[in-house]
Amino acid sequence: MLVFLVLQFVDLLFSVAAKVLSIYVNNVMECSGSCETKKKKRYLEKIRMKMKMTEYFYVEPVGIAGGLALWWSNEADISVLSFGKNFIDTKVSLNGEEDWFLTFIYGPPYTEEKQTFWESLASLRNNNEKKWCLIGDSNVVARPEEKLGGLTFDASSAKWFHDFTDALCLIELPLKGGTFTWSNQRSEDDAILEKLDRIIVSLEWSSSFPKAIGVLDATITSDHAPIFLFLKGMTKKYKKDFKFExxxxxxxxxxxxxxxxxxxxxxxxxxxxxxxxxxxxxxxxxxxxxxxxxxxxxxxxxxxxxxxxxxxxxxxxxxxxxxxxxxxxxxxxxxxxxxxxxxxx
Incomplete structure (x- = not known):
């Protein structure tokens, strides 16, 4: 199972403004990370060691803005292929299965940077590798129904997103647990709710993981709801032995x-x-x-x-x-x- 940060540990140990993403295989955590950490590496290392994650990769923030962190256990074979201030592109090998590509994204919040961002992501797969999954904060509202409150729907930003998915034959994995992934934490007429966080996959990837499901969990410290991606569906684990706690x-x-x-x-x-x-x-x-x-x-x-x-x-x-x-x-x-x-x- 791959994870881009486990919820309970994140909210318990992470006091930063992080977007929490998690990927699970057979309900065992293999990889963990965070988007837009806004913290330096030395701070994040303390948290990583508490979480017992053995491998890591960081994109340092510029000043107090941005910053990406990717953590994983040594049971998962993950190779970082390329990175930028808005993404970490990796190749994943799990249990002898065919390799596939996993890109963690944090879309730019500024309109003038959005088109370049989606075009740069498209160039990652110019070599025609087909099994691809992207997960993270897209920072774009793709459809009018994905927004409640605030400014009107921005069709131009949505067009760049749809051009990207259409050109590469990508689809969105539905998220169970709610429509909106971000809130400004305000009430009544000042409240704004949006779907910004997404799991985007190729048809070939979807065929390889037909039981994959995305789940939104409750947010505690962040304004983004944590995303969990269960690659092989959700299963229950039962604890059999009694131990003194x-x-x-x-x-x-x-x-x-x-x-x-x-x-x-x-x-x-x-x-x-x-x-x-x-x-x-x-x-x-x-x-x-x-x-x-x-x-x-x-x-x-x-x-x-x-x-x-x-x-x-x-x-x-x-x-x-x-x-x-x-x-x-x-x-x-x-x-x-x-x-x-x-x-x-």
């Missing part, structure tokens, strides 16, 4: 559960008695953890679902404040999970 020691309930379980076993002497106490405590902790996990996961998903629902609409002032509180609550929840991920690292 380090984060439990921060909860008073855990200490009380251990004490009660230990005392309920009665006065058991010797090694066998000690073993019975341990077994009962383990059983009680397993039951307690399942209850906590189910409740906690449900709470997290409820918060994310509310954020996903609200971030795609024009909001009143009170609704905007509610959205801010939801994001803060979710951010705090993710912070409590940091110890969980640290233990696994």
């Amino acid at each position: 380090a984060k439990w020691i921060l909860e008073d309930e855990c200490s009380a559960k251990v004490k009660d379980s230990w005392l309920q076993t009665g006065n058991c002497n010797g090694i066998s008695g000690f073993g019975r106490k341990l077994r009962r405590t383990r059983i009680q902790l397993r039951q307690w953890s399942k209850m906590k996990k189910g409740t906690g996961k449900l709470k997290e998903e409820e918060m994310k679902e509310k954020i996903r629902f609200m971030q795609g609409k024009q909001l009143s002032k009170s609704e905007t404040e509610k959205l801010k509180k939801l994001k803060k609550d979710l951010d705090n929840w993710c912070a409590r999970e940091e110890l969980y991920w640290h233990q696994r690292a």
Whole structure:
């Protein structure tokens, strides 16, 4: 699985204005990155090492503008072919499959640069390699229905985008989870919602990954919704083994559960008695953890679902404040999970 940045880690560890993109193969993270980081390499390296990503490539920002970062694990064979201030073009090899091309994009926000940007992307595939995927912030609204509020639809910028996709026979992969990927975070008449982030693929690429699906997730710190690309569809993973979680020691309930379980076993002497106490405590902790996990996961998903629902609409002032509180609550929840991920690292 390829990823251009995992959401929970990004929102938990990334305090920069980053566009989050993720690509998954069999639900295992292989690659991670960020668009328009606005941060220098030394800052990003601290985050990369926390995420245990072994390989990396950076395009440094100019002043405080722009900047690209691409991270991946050594299980993925990724070669950087070329780059510019608005893209990183790579070749990908996964599990012995035929190589394909993956380009991470950050479209220029200035109208006078847009035509040159799309023309430069087209030149990347002049050698006729067909299996191509582009993912990132296009910075263009391609259709009138992809915009709500603000200035009127810019047909000229959209034309350059459509000329690019038509000339190279590229299609957009639908995004599950909402229509708009960017919001100015304002309410009522001041609210602007747009679809700027996209996954664009060739027909040959689509044939190679027929189950590929793009998913929008809830945004916490960025004004862009994170994009996840699951190359082989979405599958559930089930955790079978019980293990003591380090984060439990921060909860008073855990200490009380251990004490009660230990005392309920009665006065058991010797090694066998000690073993019975341990077994009962383990059983009680397993039951307690399942209850906590189910409740906690449900709470997290409820918060994310509310954020996903609200971030795609024009909001009143009170609704905007509610959205801010939801994001803060979710951010705090993710912070409590940091110890969980640290233990696994």
